[in-house]
Amino acid sequence: MKQEAAELDAIDRNLLRLLQEDGRRTTLELANRVGLSPTGASQRLKRLFREGYVKAVRAILDPQKVGRGTVVFIQVRLDHTAPHIFERFAEAISNASEVLECHMVIGGFDYLVKARIADMTMFQDFLERVILPLPGVRETHTYASVADVKPDALLPI
Structure with missing residues (x-):
């Protein structure tokens, strides 16, 4: 237990x-x-x-040094919400190496995606190659981070 x-x-x-x-x-x-x-x-x-309190021990890399210096947050709205669409979207987004996190949310859109890319010149390629072809995507809104105010925060224990 x-x-x-x-x-x-x-x-x-x-x-x-x-x-x-x-x-x-x-x-x-x-x-x-x-x-x-x-x-x-x-x-x-x-x-x-x-007991699962510690899931993994990992190194935190310097994003600039590994060519992933730009963070983008993408709001994704699906064309309709049905279990099979959610499942297909989750499976497809899980295979995108640029995506660090993806959260299903409640509100004006369905998913919030956090991705790291080389720079904004690579963003258009990432959007067209990875995000827009995902199952059920109707609309996206993207926000580029200009500063990491509190990255990789520790959990309060």
């Missing part, structure tokens, strides 16, 4: 916070930071992974 977040103790929360800040910390360093033995910290970490 999975623990609920409210049932995590202070040590678990501290371990999760420390991992979010820097996933390369060693078990020994984590143990020292939370006041446990290395074995105790290791057991807790294994449990937090096993």
Whole structure:
């Protein structure tokens, strides 16, 4: 049975916070930071992974250095809303490497897509090649980010 977040103790929360800040910390360093033995910290970490509190440990890359310096947000409105259209759209958008996130939303449009591209000169190609051919797309509105005010925020623990 999975623990609920409210049932995590202070040590678990501290371990999760420390991992979010820097996933390369060693078990020994984590143990020292939370006041446990290395074995105790290791057991807790294994449990937090096993129970799904930690989904993955990844490196955060510099978007400029890997040729993905521009962020665009695209509002997508579908021509009609039906389960099969949602499923086809979700499957197709999941295969687009430029897309970082896609959220089904409630409001004046159906999806909010966050993508990283090289620059605005590549945006037209991305829109025509990836977004517009997606199943059911009727209308899009795009917003280009001019500054990352709070990128990759840590979850409050």
